Amino acid sequence: MQIIGEQVETLVLSLSFWNPGEKLESITKAGEGNMNAVYRVKTNQRSIILKRSFPYVQKFPQIPAPIERIDTEYQFLKLVSQNPHIQSYSPQVLNYFKEEHILILEDFGEGSDYSFLYKENNKLSPKEAKDLIKYLNYLHKIEAPNFPKNKGMRELNHEHIFNFPFNPENGFDLDQVLPGLQDLSISYKQDEALKSKVHSLGERYLSQGDTLLHGDYYPGSWLKSSQGTKVIDPEFGFYGDREFDLGIFMAHLIFGGNTAEEIQNIFKGYVHDYDVNLQKQYAGVELLRRLIGIAQLPLDFDLEKRKKLLEMGKSMILGG
Numbered sequence: 001m002q003i004i005g006e007q008v009e010t011l012v013l014s015l016s017f018w019n020p021g022e023k024l025e026s027i028t029k030a031g032e033g034n035m036n037a038v039y040r041v042k043t044n045q046r047s048i049i050l051k052r053s054f055p056y057v058q059k060f061p062q063i064p065a066p067i068e069r070i071d072t073e074y075q076f077l078k079l080v081s082q083n084p085h086i087q088s089y090s091p092q093v094l095n096y097f098k099e100e101h102i103l104i105l106e107d108f109g110e111g112s113d114y115s116f117l118y119k120e121n122n123k124l125s126p127k128e129a130k131d132l133i134k135y136l137n138y139l140h141k142i143e144a145p146n147f148p149k150n151k152g153m154r155e156l157n158h159e160h161i162f163n164f165p166f167n168p169e170n171g172f173d174l175d176q177v178l179p180g181l182q183d184l185s186i187s188y189k190q191d192e193a194l195k196s197k198v199h200s201l202g203e204r205y206l207s208q209g210d211t212l213l214h215g216d217y218y219p220g221s222w223l224k225s226s227q228g229t230k231v232i233d234p235e236f237g238f239y240g241d242r243e244f245d246l247g248i249f250m251a252h253l254i255f256g257g258n259t260a261e262e263i264q265n266i267f268k269g270y271v272h273d274y275d276v277n278l279q280k281q282y283a284g285v286e287l288l289r290r291l292i293g294i295a296q297l298p299l300d301f302d303l304e305k306r307k308k309l310l311e312m313g314k315s316m317i318l319g320g
Contacts, residue, residue, distance in 0.1 A: 008027055008039065009024070009027060011100075012024065012027060012039075012041055012050065015095075015097060015100075015102070015104075017094075017095050017104060018043070019045060021044075021045075022043045022044065022045050022046075023043055023044045024041070024042075024043055025042045025043055025044060026040075026041075026042045027039050027040070027041050027042075028040050028042075030049055030107075031113065032059065032220075034057070034058060034059045034220065034233075035053070035057055035058055035059070035065065035069065035233070035235055036051050036052060036053045036054075036058055036069075036070065036235070037051070037052045037053075037054065037058055038050070038051050039051075040107060046107075047107045047109075048094060048104055048105065048106070048107050049091065049104070049105040049106070049107045050102060050103070050104055050105075051070065051073070051102065051103045051105060052070070052100070052101055052102045052103075053065075053067050053068075053069050053070040053101045053235075054067060054101075055067045057156075060294070063156075064156075065152075065153070065156055066152030066153055066156070067101055068101075068148075068152070069150070069152070069153050069235040069236075070101045070102070070103055070235065071098065071101075071148065072148045072150045072153065072234070072235055072236075072237055072238075073103060073233070073234055073235040073237070074093060074096050074098075074103055075144075075147060075148055075237075076147075076212075076214075076234040076235075076237040077090055077091065077092075077093050077103075077105075077234065078093065079142055079144050079147070079212070080139070080142075080234075081093065083138055083139075083142060085134070085138045086134070086135050086138045086139065086231075088227075089131070089135050089229070089230055089231050090230065090231050090232065090234070091105040091106040091107075091108065091230070091232065092105070092106040093105060093106075094106060108223060108225040108226075108227060108230055109225055109226055109227070111223050111224050111225035111226070111230075112223070112224050113219055113220050113221070113222060113223055113224070114219035114220075114222040114223075114224060115219050115220060115297075115298055116219075117219050117252070117255075117256040118219070118255055118256060118297055118298055118299055118300075119300065120257065120300070121257075122256070123256060123257065123258060123262075124253075124256070124266075127229075128229050129266045129269075130269060131228065131229045132222065132229065132231075132249070133266060133267070133269040133270055134269070135231050136214075136217070136242075136245055136246070136249070136270065137269075137270060137271050137272070139212060139213075139214060139245075140211050140212065140213075140242050140245070140272055141272075142212045143212075144212055147212060147237070147238075147239060148238075149208070149238065149239070150215075150236070150237060150238040153215075153235060153236050153238070154205065154206055154236075154238055155206070157205075157215070157216075157236055158202055158205055158206055160289065160293055160294060160295055161202070161205070161285060161286070161289045161293070162198050162199065162201065162202030162205065162285065162289075163202065164289075164293055164294060165189075165288060165289040165292045165293030165294075166188065166189050166194075166195050166198060166288075166292075167189065168186065168189040168190065172293075172294055174292060177296055178302075178303060178306070180303045181291075181292070181303065181306065184303065184306065184307055184310070185291075185292040185310075188288060188292060188310060188314065189292075191314070193318065194314055194317060194318060197281070197317050197318060198285055198288075198317060201281055201282065201285055201317070204240075204241060205240065205241075205244060207240075208239055208240070209238075209239050209240035209241045209242075209244075210239065211239065211240065211241065211242040211245075212237065212238075212239060213237060213238055213239070213240050213241075213242065213244055213245045214231065214234050214236070214237055214245055215234065215235075215236030215237045215238055215240075215244075215245070216233060216234070216235075216236040216248070217231075217245045217248045217249050218248055218249070218251075218252045219252055219256075220233070221233045221234075241278065241282070242272060242274055243274050243275055243278040243279040243281075243282055244282050246267065246270065246274060246279045246282075247278070247279045247280070247281070247282025247283040247284075247285075247286060248282065248283070248286050250263060250267070250279060250280070250282075250283040251282075251283040251284075251286035251287050251290070251313075252286075253266065254283070254287065254309070254312070255287070255290070255297065255299065255309075277319075280316040280319070281316060281317050283313075283316055284312070284313040284314065284315070284316030284317035285313070285317060286313075287309055287310070287312060287313030287316070288310060288313040288314070288317075291306055291309060291310055291313070292310070
């Protein structure tokens, strides 16, 4: 039997979830779990995913995070499960233990997220791109006026998207990512016109919008499984600008090497009206924060490539 720690085993066995005669066979990590602890629990009867939130970021324990984010994910997945067009794209909730901050979810089986898209010559297939746009089409139609405001998670995200990357005194040595990146970042951290526009976009992000968003729509939240493309980890979900989801998506298509024409063709499948300039501005901020912020991506880009992307991001922000 493979078990990750006695404390985890004790916790899992203590949950009032298991069937008579059900025996634990293994507990393993299910993916990296950037925000939450995520385990695959196998028994003699089934396999499930167990997610647990803590009052900090799983990947960066030094960063505090709202523990109630697991409740936002629960509310989000409940809404998606009621939509027949996209209910199969996200895991079904099997049980929710609010006091323990634990979600029990359907297991889509062994798979990987879409981080491979950052490697050269890896792009979304037409079917995958169509599925990811379809998901947003139906998600952005859902009406849920009582959905949690998710203020704490938005404030956390706001800090690491709109503030931290542009702070010259943030203490994050980018030369540990790639030598020369620290010097390259300085002009963006000192550009007052750029920072003013980023600040305005950050204020928009924090304000209440009219569309239910996934809130973190990038390759790390997409799962490539034997059953097709799935969408996971909606703990950043909130009501905001639809252009935010679209902009994050766009930025990561750029990181994945897609041309402007390819990106335009993908977004032709989006059925709702939206502000293309606002989408580009959000995309530009995402490009910059992923290059000079703490939430780094598995990129093989050299300094020159990063410089071009930083300039592109700046242009998208200021040109919108």
